[in-house]
Amino acid sequence: MAVKPIVMYPAEVLEKPCEKVIIFDRKLTKLLADMYDTMIENDGVGLAAPQVGISKQIAIVDIDDHHGTIELINPEILEVRGEQTGPEGCLSFPGLFGEVTRANYVKVKTFTRKGKVKIVEAEGFLARAIQHEIDHLHGVLFTSKVEKYLDENDLESAEG
Ligand code: CO
Numbered sequence: 179m180a181v182k183p184i185v186m187y188p189a190e191v192l193e194k195p196c197e198k199v200i201i202f203d204r205k206l207t208k209l210l211a212d213m214y215d216t217m218i219e220n221d222g223v224g225l226a227a228p229q230v231g232i233s234k235q236i237a238i239v240d241i242d243d244h245h246g247t248i249e250l251i252n253p254e255i256l257e258v259r260g261e262q263t264g265p266e267g268c269l270s271f272p273g274l275f276g277e278v279t280r281a282n283y284v285k286v287k288t289f290t291r292k293g294k295v296k297i298v299e300a301e302g303f304l305a306r307a308i309q310h311e312i313d314h315l316h317g318v319l320f321t322s323k324v325e326k327y328l329d330e331n332d333l334e335s336a337e338g
Contacts, residue, residue, distance in 0.1 A: 276324030
């Protein structure tokens with residue numbers, strides 16, 4: 179177990195675009211494992227590398243369904259469809275929740291930890307979590323998309 183401290187807003191690393199991964203090595207595997215431990219420890223449904231202080235295009239999403247943990251490395255959204263509006267939070271903004279509108283379906287080109295191209299398709303809440311994490315990799319925070327802030331007592335945890 180290697181739980182890393184989560185970078186809280188405001189911090190420069192959260193608002194700058196991350197660099198692409200070019201080396202797929204053991205260091206990357208270790209980082210993914212540490213990010214997983216950190217996400218689980220904090221009851222998150224996703225985590226992006228800048229949230230642990232690393233400005234690289236690496237994120238993970240796990241909404242605790244049959245998809246398991248989705249690893250996003252240099253992800254690129256190829257296609258979006260539809261729209262959904264729902265509550266969102268972020269581990270870098272503890273206790274803050276707001277309604278965000280996102281695409282209901284996404285098709286994403288990403289890389290595996292071994293450097294192979296992989297296509298990921300998702301809809302609903304999983305698609306939301308993926309879009310939230312990809313935004314992090316471009317220095318975009320969910321607060322820039324919140325339409326209405328919500329009282330956390332009305333919500334189930336949905337932080338990423
Ligand atoms: Co977040």
